[in-house]
Amino acid sequence: MKDELFLRGHRIPMTKETVRALALERLELNKARHLIDVGAGTGSVSIEAALRYPTLDVLAIERKEEALALIYENVRHFGCHTVRIQAGVAPLPLEEAADAIFIGGTGGHLTELIDWALTHLNQGGRLVMTFILLENFMQALVHLQSCQVVSLDGREIQIGELTPLGQGHYFKPNNPTYLISCQKFVEHLSDPKESAYD
Secondary structure: OOHHHOOOOOOOOOOOHHHHHHHHHHHOHHHOOEEEEEOOOOOHHHHHHHHHOOOOEEEEEEOOHHHHHHHHHHHHHHOOOOEEEEEOOOOOOOOOOEEEEEEOOOOOOHHHHHHHHHHHEEEEEEEEEEEOOHHHHHHHHHHHOOOOEEEEEEEEEOOEEEEEEOOEEEEEEOOOEEEEEEEEOOOOOOOOOOOOOO
16 A cells, blocks of 8 residues: 555654565464554554455554544544554553564563563464664564564665656665564474363
8 A cells, every 4th residue: 555545644653655565464464363553653554454354353552642543534534444443552451362463663662562562472473563773673683582483584674766856867765664573482282182172
């Protein structure tokens, strides 16, 4: 989905189109029933995920009042009423578990959020995080290396936009975004004869 389709607010962050596309692919939502979007901003990740996967249960968590109002507007704008919106500062108490968690904003609680996310992920669930600061990316990477995760992967994403210049054109570069994805470790049964239903 193009960024221009979303209603935008003043200084409300939005996960941009190219980054959003990779994040949604890495979340593997075709295998998921429940997605939690932390620091939802404009709601772009929640809404595109819900539109792509109509049976997906989506919870968008956001702490800023202006951003919450914008998420509600975008949900109405797209008629995407499967997105549930929760005001609050993550990490926050939740009784539900998810198959995928996207973190687009940490509010200064990076390692606590990672631990919280892994607690609320089902086994085999996917965690995807994006950052604009290299220091935050590195802090998350180091912390995740000590957690029970597999398929830990990082990407720097930098896109240039075709822009007129005089009588020609050039690619105007955007600031890079850093993406981390991983999967919560699956604990295998100690006895292969044991059943998950016992």
